[in-house]
Amino acid sequence: MPEQSPFDLAEGDPFGPHNLPYGVFSTADAPGQRRIGVRYGDQVLDLSALPSALPAAIHPHAELLAAPTLNPLLAAGRPVWQQIRAAVRTAVTDPAHRDEVAPLFHPLAGVTLHLPFEVADYVDFYASEHHATNVGRIFRPDAEALTPNWKHLPIGYHGRAGTVVVSGTPVVRPHGQRKAPTDEVPAFGPSLRLDIEAEVGFVVGTPSTLHESVPQEAFRDHVFGVCLLNDWSARDIQAWEYVPLGPFLGKSFATSVSAWITPLDALDEARTAPPARDVPLLPYLDDADTEPGGIDLRIEVRINGETVSRPPFSAMYWTAAQQLAHMTVNGASLRTGDLFASGTVSGPDPDQLGCLLELTQGKGPYLQDGDEVTLTAWAPGPEGARIGLGEVTGRILPAG
Known part of the structure; x- marks a missing residue:
């Protein structure tokens, strides 16, 4: 039986392309490296690696997405939030990018999730x-x-x-x-x-x-x-x-x-x-x-x-x-x-x-x-x- 593609969501999945919430995760092979990710179904898309897969759309924001916490992205302001969100949605929905984006997914069950931002007040x-x-x-x-x-x-x-x-x-x-x-x-x-x-x-x-x-x-x-x-x-x-x-x-x-x-x-x-x-x-x-x-x-x-x-x-x-x-x-x-x-x-x-x-x-x-x-x-x-x-x-x- 072929392995299910990370792009294929179960019907009615509440973490589909209209959602795309942000978090911070690490993997078992690199537990000390915290990365920004977006949840898509039961997968986590590694945003720190996305600029290399979609350079035209998201490369200007590579430094923000390489941070170990959401705070730099939070501080960037609404126009940047909207640009990155649009690029992420394209990454998970446009078949033209599947080959480049597919390797950037990690099964949600296999990652460790962290406090996604440093709380100020x-x-x-x-x-x-x-x-x-x-x-x-x-x-x-x-x-x-x-x-x-x-x-x-x-x-x-x-x-x-x-x-x-x-x-x-x-x-x-x-x-x-x-x-x-x-x-x-x-x-x-x-x-x-x-x-x-x-x-x-x-x-x-x-x-x-x-x-x-x-x-x-x-x-x-x-x-x-x-x-x-x-x-x-x-x-x-x-x-x-x-x-x-x-x-x-x-x-x-x-x-x-x-x-x-x-x-x-x-x-x-x-x-x-x-x-x-x-x-x-x-x-x-x-x-x-x-x-x-x-x-x-x-x-x-x-x-x-x-x-x-x-x-x-x-x-x-x-x-x-x-x-x-x-x-x-x-x-x-x-x-x-x-x-x-x-x-x-x-x-x-x-x-x-x-x-x-x-x-x-x-x-x-x-x-x-x-x-x-x-x-x-x-x-x-x-x-x-x-x-x-x-x-x-x-x-x-x-x-x-």
Whole structure:
């Protein structure tokens, strides 16, 4: 039986020519050499070698593609992103180039995937009205579920970039202080209420200048792509520490991201209007006259192989463009490799909740040692195709 060509995809493969997400990989014969690749079906196309195969189309960008991380490509800006994406699509779809391109593929199962970019800053938002309302009812049963500022601005916190890890990296149960309402003093030890947060991350490419804000209209000029993200949360540590300044050690021990970054342009068909707003927005957040800022992503959360939730990203109240505008409205600058996350994605239905806190009404059970959590997602693409986002997986290891 002849060996299947890497160009031949299974019908409905969500990693076809309309997707082409970027990652960084190494091979068993050269484990110390990290290379930029694009996922195509169950193969990885080595972009560092593509300029020699398609010199006319992509040679001017050879230095960017020879880097061991995506950061130089991210910094190059949208015109370059579009040129390279077009060349890659030609490489995998034009039969005239098959002989030159075929040797550049590596089976996905045979490579090691790495964190695809160096994270500069990490910001996490709180953009789902359903999630914020559910959590408010759990934590403040006798008060309004949403805080007074929630519908006026995208609430967020500045996280820890150094503990962002690639999918497949084990997550060690963190230690910290915790105090139950009935306890007189706090105790110290491993978290007993370890949770997940199913989120979507946005990767910044083009930086901005200090003291200059980035309007919503400039979103595509600065944001390179999208990935799935799991913002692991130690709820007992978080509950004791977060008053009055917010999340800290209950969040900073690990944040998992996909090994694949899907370009924004791959999600054009999935653009959708966000939910109707019932509170007038200040001009810099008003998106009434901008392109639809929502994205129709269908997320699935599995724990130990069992599907526990299917959160819809289209239900998010605040869009990524609004988050970017708010993040920079005070003059804070963007840096290449900045990562900002949507916050927990939850929908209105019981099977659409993005964390165990919501799924169990705060009662648990939470994650046990040995549990493995996997997030997957897809979005509608052109011609009926599905655009897959790279999965995010992490297994819980006992506290050290």
